[in-house]
Amino acid sequence: DGGITQSPKYLFRKEGQNVTLSCEQNLNHDAMYWYRQDPGQGLRLIYYSQIVNDFQKGDIAEGYSVSREKKESFPLTVTSAQKNPTAFYLCASRSPAHAGGFPGELFFGEGSRLTVL
Amino acid sequence: GQSLEQPSEVTAVEGAIVQINCTYQTSGFYGLSWYQQHDGGAPTFLSYNALDGLEETGRFSSFLSRSDSYGYLLLQELQMKDSASYFCAVSAESGGSYIPTFGRGTSLIVHP
Numbered sequence: 726d727g728g729i730t731q732s733p734k735y736l737f738r739k740e741g742q743n744v745t746l747s748c749e750q751n752l753n754h755d756a757m758y759w760y761r762q763d764p765g766q767g768l769r770l771i772y773y774s775q776i777v778n779d780f781q782k783g784d785i786a787e788g789y790s791v792s793r794e795k796k797e798s799f800p801l802t803v804t805s806a807q808k809n810p811t812a813f814y815l816c817a818s819r820s821p822a823h824a825g826g827f828p829g830e831l832f833f834g835e836g837s838r839l840t841v842l
Numbered sequence: 843g844q845s846l847e848q849p850s851e852v853t854a855v856e857g858a859i860v861q862i863n864c865t866y867q868t869s870g871f872y873g874l875s876w877y878q879q880h881d882g883g884a885p886t887f888l889s890y891n892a893l894d895g896l897e898e899t900g901r902f903s904s905f906l907s908r909s910d911s912y913g914y915l916l917l918q919e920l921q922m923k924d925s926a927s928y929f930c931a932v933s934a935e936s937g938g939s940y941i942p943t944f945g946r947g948t949s950l951i952v953h954p
Contacts, residue, residue, distance in 0.1 A: 756940070767846075767929060767946040768885070775939050783941075815884065819940070828892075828940040829875030829933035833884035 727752045731816050731834035738803070738810070738841050746801045746837045748816035756819040757799040758831065761785060761812045768815060774799055803839060811841045844868040844932050846945035853951045854920055862915045862948045864930035872933040872940060874906050874913045879947070880926045888915070888928075917950070925952045 729750045738744045750757065756775050760768035770783030774793040788807025793799055803810045817831040846866045854860040864874065873892035877885040891897055891906035891913060903916040917924055927947040933940050 758942075760944075765946075768931075768944040770941065770943065773939070773941065781939070784943075819942075827873065827875070827887075827890040828935075829873045829890045829931060829942055830887045831875075831877075831885070831942060833886070835884050 729816060729818055729832055729834035731814075731837050733837060734835065736837060736839045738839060740841060741805045743802055743804050744839065746803070746814055746816075746839070748799045748801065748834060749797055750799075750818045750832075750834075751797060752818055752820070752832060753796070754818035754820055754832070755796065756821070757793070758817045758819070759783075759789075759791065759799070759801045760815045760817065762815060762836075763812050771801065771814075810839055813838050844934055844943040846930055846932060846943065848928075848930055848945045848948050850946070851949045851951065853953065855953050856920055856922060858920050859916065859918050860920060860950065862917075862928050862930075862950070864913050864915075864945060866911050866913075866930070866932045866945075868911075868932050868934045868943070870934040870936055871908065871911075872935050874904070875931045875933060875942065876902075876904055876915045877929045877931060877944075878926050879929065885929060920952050922952050922954065925950060 732747045758773045759771040772791040774780035790802045816834045848864045876888040879885040889904040906913040931942045931944045
């Protein structure tokens with residue numbers, strides 16, 4: 726089945742450590758996004774990528790880094806520079822309009838919940 | 843930048859109709875989407891409006907007024923399983939990219 730796979734589902738990190746969250750999709754989508762969600766909050770955009778080897782900062786990119794070496798993969802690294810990393814992280818992709826998708830229709834993975842000890 | 847406003851919580855009883863409003867401010871507006879998220883789960887896409895008017899999909903309908911920068915999600919014949927958070931999201935175009943920006947979400951509580 727086509728979809729987006731995020732791993733790990735749960736992750737614990739000590740302060741000062743970098744961690745990388747995996748996001749893989751087999752939907753053949755060009756556009757991919759990373760969002761952060763805090764309790765009772767909406768989704769805030771961290772980074773997005775419209776095409777392989779290109780990505781742009783979102784609203785809260787400080788303390789995060791990404792890469793887009795393959796169309797299928799868009800990993801997010803939470804660095805030690807991120808002062809408050811405990812959150813629920815969601816990866817999403819978007820179907821291009823010419824393929825019948827709506828510009829606003831995102832397909833989400835199941836999320837990764839990061840806790841800093 | 844973009845900003846969206848929606849109520850933080852709405853309560854209703856089973857079988858009733860509920861409306862969740864969303865007002866937005868943005869440049870490069872392309873469309874308004876709605877998502878549903880159950881506790882601990884991933885958001886799932888419900889609807890999208892690019893033009894003024896009402897879009898109906900089963901028990902759910904979504905409305906958009908571009909001139910008023912306003913939309914709403916209408917849920918009919920409420921069921922207990924509809925208890926969830928609902929997010930409106932504005933899709934804005936910037937440099938050829940479509941960037942969805944989400945509101946803070948509305949928690950819908952459906953009572954028996």
